[in-house]
Amino acid sequence: MRFSFRHTFNVAIVLLLGIYVITAIGYNPTARLMPLVVSIPTFILAVLNMISDFRKQGRRVVPAETCGLRNEAGAQPTAGSESHRKELIIFLWVVSAFVSFYLLGFIISTFLYTFLSLKVRSRFHWGVSLAVSVGSLAFLYLVMIYGLRVDLYQGKVILMLRKAFFGY
Amino acid sequence: MIEAALLGLAKVFAWPALGFMLLGVLIGIVVGILPGVGGLFSLAVLIPFTFKMDPSSAFALLLGAHAPSYTGGAITTILLNTPGDPPNAATLFDGFPMTKKGQAGRALGAALSSSAVGGVLGAAFLILLIPVMRPLVLLFAPPEFFMMAMVGIAFIAVISGKSLTKGLIAGGFGLLLGLVGLDMSTSVERFTFGTLFLWDGIHLAPVTLGLFAVAEMIEVAVQGGSISETMVASEIGGVLRGIKDTFTHKWLVFRCAVLGNIIGIIPGIGGDTACFFAYGHARQTEKNREQFGTGVVEGVIAPQSAINAKEGGALVPTIAFGIPGSAGMAILLGAFYIQGLKPGPDMLNNNLWLIFSMAWTVALANILAAAVCMAFANRMARVALLPGDYLFPVVLILCGIGAYCTRNALGDLVVTAIFGFVGYAMKKFQWPRPVVIIGLVLAKVAEKNLHLSLRLYHETFFLRPITIALILIVIVTLVLTLRGRRRERRDLPA
Numbered sequence: 121m122r123f124s125f126r127h128t129f130n131v132a133i134v135l136l137l138g139i140y141v142i143t144a145i146g147y148n149p150t151a152r153l154m155p156l157v158v159s160i161p162t163f164i165l166a167v168l169n170m171i172s173d174f175r176k177q178g179r180r181v182v183p184a185e186t187c188g189l190r191n192e193a194g195a196q197p198t199a200g201s202e203s204h205r206k207e208l209i210i211f212l213w214v215v216s217a218f219v220s221f222y223l224l225g226f227i228i229s230t231f232l233y234t235f236l237s238l239k240v241r242s243r244f245h246w247g248v249s250l251a252v253s254v255g256s257l258a259f260l261y262l263v264m265i266y267g268l269r270v271d272l273y274q275g276k277v278i279l280m281l282r283k284a285f286f287g288y
Numbered sequence: 289m290i291e292a293a294l295l296g297l298a299k300v301f302a303w304p305a306l307g308f309m310l311l312g313v314l315i316g317i318v319v320g321i322l323p324g325v326g327g328l329f330s331l332a333v334l335i336p337f338t339f340k341m342d343p344s345s346a347f348a349l350l351l352g353a354h355a356p357s358y359t360g361g362a363i364t365t366i367l368l369n370t371p372g373d374p375p376n377a378a379t380l381f382d383g384f385p386m387t388k389k390g391q392a393g394r395a396l397g398a399a400l401s402s403s404a405v406g407g408v409l410g411a412a413f414l415i416l417l418i419p420v421m422r423p424l425v426l427l428f429a430p431p432e433f434f435m436m437a438m439v440g441i442a443f444i445a446v447i448s449g450k451s452l453t454k455g456l457i458a459g460g461f462g463l464l465l466g467l468v469g470l471d472m473s474t475s476v477e478r479f480t481f482g483t484l485f486l487w488d489g490i491h492l493a494p495v496t497l498g499l500f501a502v503a504e505m506i507e508v509a510v511q512g513g514s515i516s517e518t519m520v521a522s523e524i525g526g527v528l529r530g531i532k533d534t535f536t537h538k539w540l541v542f543r544c545a546v547l548g549n550i551i552g553i554i555p556g557i558g559g560d561t562a563c564f565f566a567y568g569h570a571r572q573t574e575k576n577r578e579q580f581g582t583g584v585v586e587g588v589i590a591p592q593s594a595i596n597a598k599e600g601g602a603l604v605p606t607i608a609f610g611i612p613g614s615a616g617m618a619i620l621l622g623a624f625y626i627q628g629l630k631p632g633p634d635m636l637n638n639n640l641w642l643i644f645s646m647a648w649t650v651a652l653a654n655i656l657a658a659a660v661c662m663a664f665a666n667r668m669a670r671v672a673l674l675p676g677d678y679l680f681p682v683v684l685i686l687c688g689i690g691a692y693c694t695r696n697a698l699g700d701l702v703v704t705a706i707f708g709f710v711g712y713a714m715k716k717f718q719w720p721r722p723v724v725i726i727g728l729v730l731a732k733v734a735e736k737n738l739h740l741s742l743r744l745y746h747e748t749f750f751l752r753p754i755t756i757a758l759i760l761i762v763i764v765t766l767v768l769t770l771r772g773r774r775r776e777r778r779d780l781p782a
Binding site for chain 1: 509
């Protein structure tokens with residue numbers, strides 16, 4: 121039986137709920153009442169769902185291509201593996217967005233991330249990438265900072281540099 | 289009374305109050321569209337500007353900005369799967385699928401017009417209910433609040449989609465997320481794993497942004513293309529059809545507005561739940577209930593009319609008792625004191641015209657906001673045709689800013705990112721996502737009121753008349769849902 125992403129997701133839910141139940145048992149009776157009332161039946165349902173999914177998978181005939189197996193010619197990448205590769209790349213782009221918010225703050229990230237995403241990921245012409253990036257930055261600055269006076273996070277690196285060069 | 293109503297109307301149309309209301313409406317729409325910075329933000333930002341204003345101008349500006357924020361929020365909800373305000377989350381269950389089906393214009397038309405009608409009805413209820421307010425509010429105590437939360441939780445079964453088991457697990461997961469943080473009764477840290485950020489619990493906005501907006505952008509980026517591939521020229525102009533839909537479903541709009549208003553009136557339930565109750569109600573009562581979640585217009589009309597009507601309801605206890613019916617009303621209460629007004633019987637007797645003026649402002653602001661948004665709705669609907677490559681970075685940045693602005697905490701960025709991946713996995717493996725949000729919204733309401741009920745009324749708290757009625761509603765909801773599911777399974781071809 122093949123252990124797919126669907127199964128990994130089911131197992132992760134069961135583990136998470138299991139940790140929840142075990143942690144909740146340790147609280148005092150008032151604090152654990154509601155968590156236990158909800159988590160125990162949810163955990164049982166999650167286990168049943170996981171088992172039923174495993175059994176269904178065992179019965180299902182899966183085409184070789186969707187499992188990421190090579191076809192008889194053996195050379196072409198399959199649709200399944202191509203899709204997983206795409207997903208992984210997009211996941212990395214999403215993570216990099218949130219890391220850049222943390223390190224560089226929203227203002228620099230807005231420009232940099234939009235530009236890199238359009239130029240490197242989507243391979244747009246640099247002029248289009250630059251125009252959209254500048255437009256996004258202008259919108260952020262005019263609406264959020266100038267108009268609504270929102271105090272946006274400036275970024276770990278920027279704060280460190282500011283402290284190093286200006287002392288605050 | 290009629291004299292006070294006319295004086296209130298005259299004050300709304302007098303200069304400079306009218307100008308302030310128009311300014312407020314524009315601010316409210318912009319703030320509503322931006323994820324994370326909702327109506328509360330606009331109220332908090334605008335209060336300092338009202339220090340030197342007369343009461344009618346001050347409330348024209350504040351209510352003008354607050355009332356239409358959910359109307360603006362519907363735009364990004366429908367077009368980008370990114371709720372402008374957390375309560376708009378219920379609109380995306382069917383709003384975004386409509387956009388994917390190429391009916392963005394129709395969805396926008398229906399959302400904007402039902403918002404306007406809901407807002408006007410909310411204002412009308414405010415005026416009608418003030419004389420009978422006191423006995424109505426006193427009927428509700430912690431046992432009733434707890435059972436109201438149970439009614440909401442029962443809706444999890446209604447909107448679980450194809451798999452009830454997955455729906456119940458996802459709903460339970462949402463409830464458990466809502467229990468993270470300091471326990472309100474005992475101050476015990478629960479599921480914080482030593483993280484200070486989690487003491488305050490997991491907020492609705494970053495979870496919603498992650499589960500829906502980030503997850504959708506991941507999907508669009510993986511699959512390529514645009515949000516809607518099927519939109520044709522004639523359907524872009526579907527705004528008028530959407531408006532017509534609102535009036536075709538006038539009774540649904542009315543029922544959901546009443547529901548939203550009642551939830552708004554009762555302090556303690558939390559206005560965010562109104563839209564979910566309305567959605568659940570529509571899904572139970574409409575003929576095409578099996579199609580809900582696939583992009584039906586009733587699924588857009590119901591939550592939008594409820595959330596705009598609830599603000600009129602929330603004003604009732606604020607004015608009548610000085611008890612805020614929602615978080616927005618708590619901030620507005622500050623404005624009352626700044627203006628030297630004391631909510632309660634004194635205000636009902638001496639400043640009745642101002643209450644009418646507020647009701648007129650809420651009604652007019654909702655109509656104006658819908659009109660302004662409709663003027664641009666056709667152009668806005670074209671967003672759905674933009675290549676996903678353009679939207680991907682822009683929406684991710686909006687989500688990041690929206691999550692951070694919720695409470696200026698970097699931890700919310702992490703929550704959004706995690707739920708982005710969880711949401712994508714849930715969508716891919718056909719787990720229902722809306723029920724997570726319902727669980728998250730209702731968990732604390734249910735727990736707090738359960739403990740209060742047990743302390744105040746002991747184990748017999750469920751024997752009160754309204755509580756019994758609510759228990760019956762829960763039972764009927766579950767029985768009807770299970771029967772409907774069995775019938776659906778039986779009707780499926782073998």
